[in-house]
Amino acid sequence: MxxxxxxxxxxxKLAHRPSGFDYQxxxxxxxxxxxxxxxxxxxxIYGFNYLRSQCAYDVMPGGFLASVYHLTKLQDNADQPEEVCIKILVSRESxxxxxxxxxxxxxxxxxxxSYDMSGIHYESHPRLKRILMPESWIGWPLRKDYVVPNFYELQDAY
Structure with a gap:
């Protein structure tokens, strides 16, 4: 539908695939x-002037990574603004x-x-670098196939 x-x-004539509706x-x-x-x-241009949230997740070990954008059309006196969820799947190899x-x-x-945690490279982003993990961190912590390196000590996180 x-x-x-x-x-x-x-x-x-913009290419897309409708995926239904969420619980809301x-x-x-x-x-x-x-x-x-x-x-x-x-x-x-259609009116979705607010990016409510963006997140990324690992669909399954060895599978695709997903980047999800929640857009809202904010207007004056709108008590229930129109929203849409855009989902983009990419291969973990690239x-x-x-x-x-x-x-x-x-x-x-x-x-x-999303880059810091899942390793999705957002092309043409002006400051794409780690934001939560130290620059020296190896790997992408929220990928399901991530293995915690044994050389990091808990004290380094504080």
Whole structure:
């Protein structure tokens, strides 16, 4: 079943795959990484002027990594603003997604955190570097196949 945003994207010939709705009725749309910049700009023009959140997760060990964007259309006197969830799956061998920092500035720290924890490289991000872990940290702690190095001591975390 297609929602309003999916219908609008189809009318404008933007490649996507409708993935239904979540438990709150928010439309979920899956897109390819290479289509993200044009779709992000189109959604901004359509009125999605607020990036509510961005996160990344490991779908399964050895499988895809996902980057998820929750966008909201904020308007005056809107008691129930329209929302959409954009999901992008990338391979763990080459986890690259174009950054949307240039569309929504609030993506800055959120994409950096996803990079730091999951290892997804957000191309053209102006300051893509670790934000939570020390620069010397090896690996991506939130990947399901992550093995904690035995040379890190607990005291180094404080």
């Amino acid at each position: 297609q929602g309003r945003v999916s219908v609008w994207l189809s009318q404008h 009725g928010i439309e979920i749309i899956q897109i390819k990484s290479e289509d993200w910049p044009s779709i992000a700009v189109a959604l901004y 986890p690259k997604i174009p950054s949307i920092f240039w569309v929504w500035k609030s993506a800055d720290f959120q994409e950096r955190e």
